[in-house]
Amino acid sequence: MAPVPEPRETRRRPARRPTINDVAAAAGVSRGTVSRVLNGGHDVSDAAQEAVERAMRKTGYVVNQHARSLVTQRSQSVAFILSEPQERLFEDPNFNVLLHSCTQALAKHDITLLLTLASSLEDRKRLGRYLTGGHVDGALLVSTHSGNPLIPELLARGLPVVACGKPLGYERQAAYVAADDRDGARQMVTYLIESGRRRIGTITGPLDTSGGVERLAGYREALALDGADSPGLVAHGDYTRAGGEAAMRRLLEAAPDLDAVFVASDLMAAGALTALHRAGRRVPGDVAVGGFDDSRIATDTQPPLTTVRQSYPRIGAEMVRLLLSQIDGESPAAVIIPTELVVRESA
Amino acid sequence: MAPVPEPRETRRRPARRPTINDVAAAAGVSRGTVSRVLNGGHDVSDAAQEAVERAMRKTGYVVNQHARSLVTQRSQSVAFILSEPQERLFEDPNFNVLLHSCTQALAKHDITLLLTLASSLEDRKRLGRYLTGGHVDGALLVSTHSGNPLIPELLARGLPVVACGKPLGYERQAAYVAADDRDGARQMVTYLIESGRRRIGTITGPLDTSGGVERLAGYREALALDGADSPGLVAHGDYTRAGGEAAMRRLLEAAPDLDAVFVASDLMAAGALTALHRAGRRVPGDVAVGGFDDSRIATDTQPPLTTVRQSYPRIGAEMVRLLLSQIDGESPAAVIIPTELVVRESA
């Protein structure tokens, strides 16, 4: 009788991937020595070191991360969590900058960044299980609207977490890195006042984000300080271009005589410019426009935007620093990054 | 002597997270029973089931994924790999659609999608280690330029991989899902010919991607079939708007009499429209423009683009299907998704 032919799969799925024991055997040393080589090679003779390295190459050994993590309780990876409808973020050039700077900062510590999405409730549940199951050593949170249920869950599990922007409702418990939104807004509005504007409106961000709240607060502070408080000049936007355009239209209707507007993001400011243009107002001649973010958009608009710069590379670096220190057992901290007025042509 | 105060950290980092044994003890059952509850609850009495569930709630138990993965050899997660400079992809609305459809399809199997970035060589190395270390059960690859060193590495490890678009150089070894680029291009160019165009140029994608190569091949096939071959009418683009604009300018210079152009992506086509407009050509009056992708951009241009639709939701779903079947031990396969001509106003 002919032998049964070997099933096809056998070739694709090697019976067993080499373990540390296979390497040890091939190198003629013990498991312990191989492990030492794997972890920095302290207290290993040159001969052993070389034998192990050769054996690893020969066997094609790759460490089994699960086995390692099981004992070290570390996974050498952290999650970068988007719990926002994705499109909005991907559209934002600043998001790319932040993502990139976090990746770089983590790379220095040989930690992999995992970008995870959670748009639906279902997603969020699975993600919660994933994160608290020990898959990652910590989490970086962006776009933290208040009421994000992931925050308390991770906090309760003791998973190190750092938010980008004040996590409304958890400022005391979760670490975060935020730009000095209030001061930036104050700088901008003060600048508008100093350049002679008297009827200054604002388009805010969503008021369930700290950026939305704080920038509005800064606007109010600057105006109250100068006794030029002007209620009714506030319109709410949602950080989108279309939202900014619509808000600007409302503002023009409610206060046709306004001569300046502080917009809480560059993208919304771009929309506001469109609305002003359609309404026949010149910028900055009739109406001065101030943005926020100093994103790539700011230089692409006509005219280029006077705006408030927040350094995303720095924010990313600080987030990573805070996260790593928490992973090392430090208690959570908050960092506020200063903001800076950038004068261009729109104001 | 006063006792040394307990260090602060103790509160934040609970001494030990509860294990399956703690749950078993609290529920008055054995480890095995708890495990059975964890894995579907087969062969577990109602009383035991309930006792275990109560114990899990009481102890705040969460399964340790590393321990589980160590024995099951599965991590219930797959990587979605971007080895491209990120910005380009994030700008592409189709990318979002693909990402979303993959996430959804995986969610049905309770598998988490991990988006990983690898722009630099260094990144790629770390990512290689991460992936082959057993962290993920498989990988989805997008934007696969030929010469991506990650592909052979993952293949050699036997990690299930599915590429989006033919992975040039590894078509035989790696599974992939691709739109029928060649046929789509053929349809478009045939349509241009049939509507009476005679001097038909093309703007290609990068020729180290299968989309670039195949769409050009389709263009050539359609023209050769009709004996209307027109060498010199080919310009190369890079899938960006600016690249499309520049390529169109070159085309106009080399062949001022062209009356149609097939552009290998909608984004480049949008750039081409700008160039044509600047050159004073009317579309479609003087020059017909055909795009590819049917992305969101296609309806935003002036005039809206006649283009070739490839269904990204379907591509994502198929990628996941192929990946899961490979994880189950099937051998890699290729799937070609049909493309469809969408006639709008630009041609």
Place this chain on the structure above:
DNA sequence: GCCAAAACTGTGAACGCTCCCAGTCGTACA
């Protein structure tokens, strides 16, 4: 009321690592 089968339960043995301790050398110093 008996017996086989089904339903349920507990336990030892992995899974592949790291950590720690005990041990074996060789070397420098008294």
Place this chain on the structure above:
DNA sequence: TGTACGACTGGGAGCGTTCACAGTTTTGGC
């Protein structure tokens, strides 16, 4: 020449699960 110490090595124990198997109890058919 003895001894202490450092450099290096080997192997047991344990990380928290799942799995297979051997039990024990319950059920159902005759």
